[in-house]
Amino acid sequence: MKTLTLAMLAASVAAASPAHAQDADARLKALYEREWTWRQTELARVRDASGRWIDGADHLPRVDAASQAARLAYWDKALAELKAIPLDRLSAEEKVNYAIFKASVGTLATNIRYKTYEAPFNADTFFWAGHHPRSGGFATAAAYRAYIARMRDIPRYFDEQTANMRAGLKRGYSVPRVVVTGRDATIVPYTEAGADNPFMAPFAAMPTAIPAAEQATLKAEAEGVVRDTVVPAYAKLLTFIRTDYMTQARTTLAGEKMPGGAAFYQAQIKGFTTLDLTAEQIHEMGRKEVARIYAEMETVKAQTGFKGSMAEFLVFLRTDPQFYPKTPRELLSFSAYVAKRVDGVLADYIGFLPRRRFTILPVPPALAPIYTGGRGGLESCLMNTYDLPSRPLYTLTALTLHECNPGHSFQAAVAAEAKGRPDFRRQTSFSGYGEGWALYLEWLGTKMGVYDTPYENFGRLSYEIWRASRLVIDTGIHHYGWSREQAQQYMRDHTAHSEREIETEIDRYIAWPGQALAYKLGEMLIRRKRAEAEAKLGTAFDQRAFHDCILALGSVPLDVLEARLDQFIADGGTLPEGWNPALPE
Template identity: 65%
Template sequence: MRSIAAALLASAASPALAQAAAETVAATATDTATASAATAEDAALKALYEAEWAWRADEFAREVDESGRSTASDRFPSVTAEAQARRLAYWDDVLAKLDEIDVDALSPEERINYAVFRTKLEAEANNLRYKRYEAPFNSDTFFWGGLNPRTPPSAVEDYEKLLGRMRDIPRFFDENIVNMRAGLARGYTVPKVSTIGRDETMVPFTAAGADNPFLKTFRNMPSSIPPEQQAALLADAETVVREQVAPAYTNLLAFMREEYMPNARDNIMAESLPDGPAFYQSQIREYTTLDLTAEEIHQIGLEEVARIRADMERTIAETGFEGSFDEFLEFLRTDAQFYAETPKELLSFSAYVAKRVDGKLKDLFTVLPRYRFTILPVPDEIAPIYTSGRGGLESCLMNTYDLPSRPLYNLTALTLHECVPGHSHQAAMALEAPDRPDFRRQTYFSGYGEGWGLYCEWLGTVLGVYDTPYEEFGRQTFEMWRAARLVIDTGIHHYGWSRQQAIDYLLANTALAQADVENEIDRYIAWPGQALAYKLGELTIRRLRAEAQEELGPAFDQRPFHDTLLNLGSVPLDTLEAEMRRWIEDQKALHNVAP
């Protein structure tokens, strides 16, 4: 574009040029004003999320390293009612300030930041409004669990911070107990059925001596720490376990067994809680990031269950099995050929799948992360009530407890979902993604993240990693599992289904083992809405891929599609749709695809 000065000089030579110059000046002025407005709105938004991130680190006892990653400090956050009220007031103030920002004036990247920031804060504030902190655990995730690191720290200062947190456990537990008593008083508790057996996860930590899991961590220090420092740290840990950790767990265990569990609510329906219908709708919004009602989700689930059932019937026919659907499920649940004999065999199977997929990642992405994960067994103290697997940045956990309940035909799909290219790979991509505010790198939306995990299970069909019809049936049973969740979660929390009704529905439609089914149903009972994220997220990603394939035709390449999707980081599903459709239009222009 010519400069304003050049346009003015040209106008002196000709009326026509004068008119053109005037139009150029006006257009330039408009562009300048638009850019100025965007700059101002961008700056206002950036100031809000950067201030909130710094406040959050202090408020929740976190430290931010040079890369912007938030890590644990030497203490736990306060969880008192006063602290929660302070946080709610802060977030409400930030949300009010967000209302003042002109979203249409934001630059494209800041529009994404706005959507992520606002959606996350709305969920955080809603949880405080409904006082979810008064029921601070669910069937497999506990405030008293995960305090001992999955893998030992690597530096002295990290062990010292761990010791600081261990010393803080009594205060942290006492504050949670006060909150739980307040929940008991108003009828807001974890459902009783989802507390059964969860007390057992505390028992190992009540040991005052060498068997305490914390001390196992201190006996596995890396050789890079000098022996004299190792000995000093271990001696400190033994004292802290004996004098603070074990007594705190013992006190919490007594409270759970004598006071909380006997008085927890029998009704499992979320809509029976105080402000129940509004609360359940807020959970639907938090975990799916979609504005769907329970009735709409229930119907989507029924339709998906019917579709997947037809796929499963075709796969059964491929195996040559001549019995009924129920008889095939019984065959899968009882035939020894489908089960590992040792924990190492199960872990080795998962590791082999992950390594096979590693060799195919070049077909899925153009950019790969440097950060690596490991595959570990679920810790013994939580394994009996834990899910079959769970992936994360540091490690991918596989449950080796009760091997007759861990069929190998499911393990390929589980590894794709939890490890690679699922959650562990996804977390590394998010960590290393360029040009993103620190808060974006560590924000997680279940609809996006779990949708990607389930989509990765389906990607195994594209990659050819399901070697037998039984493994393909395992994938289909996992997909059915997630579709059935749409029916079950809304069935329990909106329509008033019983626990047994939910168990029977999942057993009838999947090849999941009885133990897995019961643990899963207890999880849905204690964690309303979370189970809805998987299938709704996967349907969104599959729909966007189908749109891209149809719009681009032969020009479609799944590698940049996946790169773009993961480089966004975790975003609300409506933002994902908008950004991927923008990518489709850009690809059409790049490849000269006719509209």
């Protein structure tokens, strides 16, 4: 595939006749609309009232090998159809759609080709934990009935996942044993019937629009399905994970030791970063970034008045009680305060502010012991309140900027309100774009004035060097053959993370080759382009327009983002009409 250059992005379709342009656009639109509808049906999704596709069908998706092969055949055919559409005859906006569709569908096809579905979970994301709402229930009785029907389908779904995992074990493709260990505990809450089973949570407070008698009937039916269907299925899965998977999973860590070798890891790098970079190139980029950030950390350490070495300072930060919350409420309140302070200055940094709001919640107890420090989404921003002595407040400002506001939760709200964007783009995400934006915002917080102390600024730098360390650690593990202990020590030497955070993060990188690379590479691109824009535009540079340009584009491959920002600079820092579908007309 040709990289989407600035010239391709900005070029008009004047060379082609209007009829040809309309024909190419129409062919592409028909292709991606057809594929997207087909894909959602395959994933057992239905449209909600706003038109978004959600997990609301009366069954779970099929995941068996035959279904996976059929999907691969469909996607290969779709990619062949895409290739036949003349790129130079597409309109500017459809060129972007073309690039997004090719990258996303190409990655889906590649993953099936490598049979990644044979390892259907990782260190903190599990196929057995995503079939019930994290909070709240459903609006209608029909939605509750569909939910109960999905519960009835769990035995079939688990049997297919188990068969896939057995096939993976047979050929040496699995989640590493060291990462599987302990994750079996997340299954246990589902093996007990009764009100405490997570599947019963949506019935705790049903909407008054459903008559009381019908509520009672639905709840009784659900209790029976949980007791007779869900609990046995989870018990069977737990036995398999403990007696088969945990004893037979591979003892190697490197992605390049998996079937497919170096080509497999390179495919994961491409899929997550959307860039044509080698493991060696990324490793070296990471080492340079670590050195740059470390020097800045020394400067900020001096600002705190601490007289010891960096190693001693890190021990001080990890062990002094003043830096740690005493209650979950204190942690959540700190995060909420940061998010609200950002609201007060956001209009000076971003032009379009979405109407949608999010809440801040604790990570569910069943996930918290092996979950990351926080994670943001459209409806909520989750903060981990488990093991408070490992949750420093000095990193919480940066974490809130990244996950909540104006990071992932804010960005998801902008995407949900976007106008004129095809359905497949509204719900397609690329890690380099989304995580790059969120990491960039941690730095932007220095401009917003939300880091109150040198300790909080050091926490930000600790997070930045953590992301830079990922470039070194991920490639170190999966290409250079680092041990788990080597990876942990590298992070221990370069960040202020607690031991628990170091362990959970390293296990995530081990289980998910390539995923950790996208963050820093995306952030580096955005900061580089901002510096170019400031230098070339001078007083004409408006950071609100710069940020709107990024957000209005939506989640895209990094080469598409770079091309769009190049065009923004070439246009004098303005946003041409039609280029900003998120902004109101």
